[in-house]
Amino acid sequence: QKEVEQDPGPLSVPEGAIVSLNCTYSNSAFQYFMWYRQYSRKGPELLMYTYSSGNKEDGRFTAQVDKSSKYISLFIRDSQPSDSATYLCAMSRVESGGSNYKLTFGKGTLLTVNP
Amino acid sequence: SQTIHQWPATLVQPVGSPLSLECTVEGTSNPNLYWYRQAAGRGLQLLFYSVGIGQISSEVPQNLSASRPQDRQFILSSKKLLLSDSGFYLCAWIIGTGNGYTFGSGTRLTVV
Numbered sequence: 001q002k003e004v005e006q007d008p009g010p011l012s013v014p015e016g017a018i019v020s021l022n023c024t025y026s027n028s029a030f031q032y033f034m035w036y037r038q039y040s041r042k043g044p045e046l047l048m049y050t051y052s053s054g055n056k057e058d059g060r061f062t063a064q065v066d067k068s069s070k071y072i073s074l075f076i077r078d079s080q081p082s083d084s085a086t087y088l089c090a091m092s093r094v095e096s097g098g099s100n101y102k103l104t105f106g107k108g109t110l111l112t113v114n115p
Numbered sequence: 116s117q118t119i120h121q122w123p124a125t126l127v128q129p130v131g132s133p134l135s136l137e138c139t140v141e142g143t144s145n146p147n148l149y150w151y152r153q154a155a156g157r158g159l160q161l162l163f164y165s166v167g168i169g170q171i172s173s174e175v176p177q178n179l180s181a182s183r184p185q186d187r188q189f190i191l192s193s194k195k196l197l198l199s200d201s202g203f204y205l206c207a208w209i210i211g212t213g214n215g216y217t218f219g220s221g222t223r224l225t226v227v
Contacts, residue, residue, distance in 0.1 A: 036218075041221075043219055049215045088158075101209055103216055105158050105159040107157070
């Protein structure tokens with residue numbers, strides 16, 4: 001079983017729709033959870049970061065973490081064509097000695113928002 | 116403000132040629148630095164990470180090596196490229212506990 005599973009899509013929605021992106025994980029040692037957005041041929045950019053179960057909201061984006069179910073989600077409200085990108089979930093755990101943080105990524109979900 | 120620079124943006128190299136990709140970070144000290152490779156359909160794969168000058172940890176045995184000659188400089192190298200080394204190479208840094216990485220803009224390497 002892979003440490004992080006993410007549905008690769010592709011996902012195509014009309015402008016204004018609510019988008020739900022999801023990841024599951026198997027390693028209970030993960031403590032920090034992130035969502036990255038990656039436009040074509042660009043490096044990933046951090047969208048949301050959280051370390052506790054529950055919801056975190058930032059504008060049109062809401063990140064949800066359920067540690068008991070090992071499940072995280074990203075919701076995009078009022079989706080726009082500019083949201084078209086690949087969305088990557090990522091998780092990290094502290095390595096021994098606390099000096100390093102390695103991220104484990106999902107494979108990404110390609111989202112297209114149609115005008 | 117902190118910034119990360121990565122170059123070149125695109126590179127086409129023949130099989131068997133050497134490789135050197137450079138990453139530099141500005142506006143911070145003693146960051147953790149990382150090299151990732153992103154191949155189509157395979158997600159982001161951690162190649163190397165460094166927690167300080169001269170300290171390199173390898174995640175995946177392969178045809179590549181990394182060095183950190185200065186605090187804010189991270190170099191990815193190969194003596195002889197293979198076709199399988201093609202991909203999108205990303206440098207990233209982090210400072211502090213549990214924050215997300217900041218990625219560079221990436222180098223798209225095609226080995227022909």
